[in-house]
Amino acid sequence: MSVDLSTPNPGRVYDYLLGGTHHFPADREFGDQIKQLLPGYDVGAQRGRQCLCKAVDYLARSGYKYFMDFASGLPTRDNVHIIVRAVHPDARVIYSDIDPLTMAYALEILGQTPHVRYIHCDAAEPEEMLESVTLAELFGTQRRVAITFMGISHYLSGATLRRALRVLYDWAAPPSRLVVGFVAPSTAEITLSTKRLLDVYDNTLHTTLQLRTPAEVTALAGQWRVCDPGVMPYDVYLGATDTDQLNDPAIANIRGHIAFFEK
Numbered sequence: 001m002s003v004d005l006s007t008p009n010p011g012r013v014y015d016y017l018l019g020g021t022h023h024f025p026a027d028r029e030f031g032d033q034i035k036q037l038l039p040g041y042d043v044g045a046q047r048g049r050q051c052l053c054k055a056v057d058y059l060a061r062s063g064y065k066y067f068m069d070f071a072s073g074l075p076t077r078d079n080v081h082i083i084v085r086a087v088h089p090d091a092r093v094i095y096s097d098i099d100p101l102t103m104a105y106a107l108e109i110l111g112q113t114p115h116v117r118y119i120h121c122d123a124a125e126p127e128e129m130l131e132s133v134t135l136a137e138l139f140g141t142q143r144r145v146a147i148t149f150m151g152i153s154h155y156l157s158g159a160t161l162r163r164a165l166r167v168l169y170d171w172a173a174p175p176s177r178l179v180v181g182f183v184a185p186s187t188a189e190i191t192l193s194t195k196r197l198l199d200v201y202d203n204t205l206h207t208t209l210q211l212r213t214p215a216e217v218t219a220l221a222g223q224w225r226v227c228d229p230g231v232m233p234y235d236v237y238l239g240a241t242d243t244d245q246l247n248d249p250a251i252a253n254i255r256g257h258i259a260f261f262e263k
Contacts, residue, residue, distance in 0.1 A: 070121065
């Protein structure tokens with residue numbers, strides 16, 4: 001396994017922003033840089049994880065027992081398998097990621113947890129999971145699934161995201177559910193601090209951070225239909241209602257959103 005620890009990795013940076021422990025100096029340095037550029041960005045990341053937990057609990061209580069999670073990061077406290085198995089002890093979960101160090105840590109964390117697997121899969125090419133031996137062994141012929149696609153869409157081009165979601169739609173059986181997280185601009189023009197944030201992602205991570213409106217994400221979802229509870233900012237989904245909360249620095253100019261779809 002060859003891992004460059006001198007260069008920040010998006011997954012490990014995300015773990016740092018979440019308050020995790022699996023990151024290195026380069027990741028922390030980059031995380032601190034973006035928090036300075038856009039104060040509250042780490043709070044937005046934490047809200048995204050909270051939304052994932054709430055969405056998984058909702059889907060589990062709606063009867064879903066088979067979960068596929070893309071660009072998973074680390075399956076630490078408050079993640080998919082813990083939430084869903086609190087409702088269905090016999091639930092089955094497959095996590096996936098492409099970072100080798102993340103996968104190594106994840107396999108160590110999960111150990112021999114029954115009915116939970118972690119595999120290599122690029123979210124841009126979900127066929128890797130759909131055609132895997134792991135999925136066949138764990139899910140059998142089950143295609144009525146819940147799919148979580150939370151921390152990745154803003155790293156994919158429009159064409160790539162559209163294709164990935166179409167592949168998942170074609171594979172899944174109704175009434176499967178899909179949950180997508182995305183980052184949306186909250187003003188017509190982005191602020192200078194947001195522009196600097198986008199430049200840092202481009203220049204340091206060589207990654208273009210894609211900002212999309214809810215309408216754009218709905219269009220990219222193709223045949224997936226918006227369903228309850230709908231499409232909304234993270235903070236709204238988590239219950240914020242007053243003006244101060246909705247306009248705090250953590251969500252200024254760009255806001256994390258969550259969208260629910262069904263087949």
